[in-house]
Amino acid sequence: xxxxxxxxxxxxxxxxxxxxxxxxxxxxxxxxxxxxxxxxxxxxxxxxxxxxxxxxxxxxxxxxxxxxxxxxxxxxxxxxxxxxxxxxxxxxxxxxxxxxxxxxxxxxxxxxxxxxxxxxxxxxxxxxxxxxxxxxxxxxxxxxxxxxxxxxxxxxxxxxxxxxxxxxxxxxxxxxxxxxxxxxxxxxxxxxxxx
Amino acid sequence: xxxxxxxxxxxxxxxxxxxxxxxxxxxxxxxxxxxxxxxxxxxxxxxxxxxxxxxxxxxxxxxxxxxxxxxxxxxxxxxxxxxxxxxxxxxxxxxxxxxxxxxxxxxxxxxxxxxxxxxxxxxxxxxxxxxxxxxxxxxxxxxxxxxxxxxxxxxxxxxxxxxxxxxxxxxxxxxxxxxxxxxxxxxxxxxxxxxxxxxxxxxxxxxxxxxxxxxxxxxxxxxxxxxxxxxxxxxxxxxxxxxxxxxxxxxxxxxx
Numbered sequence: 001x002x003x004x005x006x007x008x009x010x011x012x013x014x015x016x017x018x019x020x021x022x023x024x025x026x027x028x029x030x031x032x033x034x035x036x037x038x039x040x041x042x043x044x045x046x047x048x049x050x051x052x053x054x055x056x057x058x059x060x061x062x063x064x065x066x067x068x069x070x071x072x073x074x075x076x077x078x079x080x081x082x083x084x085x086x087x088x089x090x091x092x093x094x095x096x097x098x099x100x101x102x103x104x105x106x107x108x109x110x111x112x113x114x115x116x117x118x119x120x121x122x123x124x125x126x127x128x129x130x131x132x133x134x135x136x137x138x139x140x141x142x143x144x145x146x147x148x149x150x151x152x153x154x155x156x157x158x159x160x161x162x163x164x165x166x167x168x169x170x171x172x173x174x175x176x177x178x179x180x181x182x183x184x185x186x187x188x189x190x191x192x193x194x195x
Numbered sequence: 196x197x198x199x200x201x202x203x204x205x206x207x208x209x210x211x212x213x214x215x216x217x218x219x220x221x222x223x224x225x226x227x228x229x230x231x232x233x234x235x236x237x238x239x240x241x242x243x244x245x246x247x248x249x250x251x252x253x254x255x256x257x258x259x260x261x262x263x264x265x266x267x268x269x270x271x272x273x274x275x276x277x278x279x280x281x282x283x284x285x286x287x288x289x290x291x292x293x294x295x296x297x298x299x300x301x302x303x304x305x306x307x308x309x310x311x312x313x314x315x316x317x318x319x320x321x322x323x324x325x326x327x328x329x330x331x332x333x334x335x336x337x338x339x340x341x342x343x344x345x346x347x348x349x350x351x352x353x354x355x356x357x358x359x360x361x362x363x364x365x366x367x368x369x370x371x372x373x374x375x376x377x378x379x380x381x382x383x384x385x386x387x388x389x390x391x392x393x394x395x396x397x398x399x400x401x402x403x404x405x406x407x408x409x410x411x412x413x414x415x416x417x418x419x420x421x422x423x424x425x426x427x428x429x430x431x432x433x434x435x436x437x438x439x440x441x442x443x444x445x446x447x448x449x450x451x
Contacts, residue, residue, distance in 0.1 A: 117397070119202065
């Protein structure tokens with residue numbers, strides 16, 4: 001069973017709709033026992049990393065997530081909380097991915113923050129990107145981003161390169177929103193579900 | 196502004212009345228052009244980067260129909276979409292978020308009560324809030340925000356209002372020149388160039404596209420981050436791909 005972690009951050013509808021379109025069966029839950037028993041876990045998230053961490057802690061989900069052995073995909077904030085630390089409200093995170101989440105600095109080329117819209121992913125190196133071409137476009141909306149590290153499996157350039165996707169053992173994360181990234185995003189979700 | 200691979204967005208706009216798509220010429224003389232979900236899906240398949248759905252229903256019943264339409268759109272469409280029209284409270288915004296909208300746009304209600312922007316952005320984040328501004332030239336040559344479909348000029352100067360919207364938490368500004376909307380004679384590029392230089396949030400140019408070249412120009416000369424158009428796509432003057440190919444030929448980054 002595919003489980004979407006419902007932990008009170010933003011709207012889960014778009015992830016649900018994407019799974020629905022792909023014909024996958026899923027359940028929405030915040031129950032650690034159900035999540036621990038899932039075949040695949042999706043950790044979505046829109047909003048604020050500090051709030052997301054607080055909500056996970058409140059529901060007793062930090063340890064449950066850390067101990068998962070089945071594939072988990074964190075999306076946006078759901079990926080950031082799997083990093084070591086977020087600069088957003090100086091938040092210690094779960095620490096699965098070996099990197100920190102840092103705000104875009106406007107001095108890095110006077111670009112607009114948030115980074116909003118379609119940008120390319122490159123240096124793709126994971127089955128998550130099976131049949132996805134280099135420089136494919138995906139949809140981003142964020143003001144903080146995970147830096148490059150040994151867990152990086154895709155990069156994006158916005159005033160410098162950052163990790164568009166990360167992987168460590170059974171944990172995957174995308175900074176972009178596959179559920180809003182058109183056919184490319186649907187294929188990435190399908191690849192995750194096939195892991 | 197350093198060039199990046201961030202693509203300029205092409206956004207078809209669908210006006211919806213009582214569940215059906217319409218497009219007004221200067222907001223008068225509405226003409227039906229089809230089912231909003233099917234039309235949106237077709238645009239998404241054609242390469243639209245986002246969609247905007249504007250509810251122009253004037254009745255409670257029409258509003259209810261629109262909310263259920265938003266659910267159907269969210270279920271079907273795999274790119275981001277914004278909904279607007281008649282949003283005047285955080286409850287309206289919540290209802291549309293729950294139905295699956297990625298962003299909402301506020302217009303007249305934000306001018307009447309600017310706190311609305313901060314309230315929605317505070318609860319759901321700036322990425323959820325687009326402030327739409329209909330601008331008209333006043334008698335003394337200043338651009339002013341207008342309400343009620345552009346018919347009523349307010350005392351808010353356009354650039355001041357856009358700046359205030361940004362500081363209140365707007366994630367994007369959608370600017371329509373009511374002097375150009377619906378007449379298909381091009382966007383006022385100077386106006387957009389000034390606005391994009393004054394703001395640090397993205398600006399969507401709206402109102403006036405009559406041909407492919409108009410959109411290329413608002414990217415090139417107006418530095419708009421996105422262009423919204425309706426008639427030229429609805430009536431088949433050009434396709435989204437035509438616009439993207441022409442943009443790329445001029446070294447403008449687009450998603451193809």
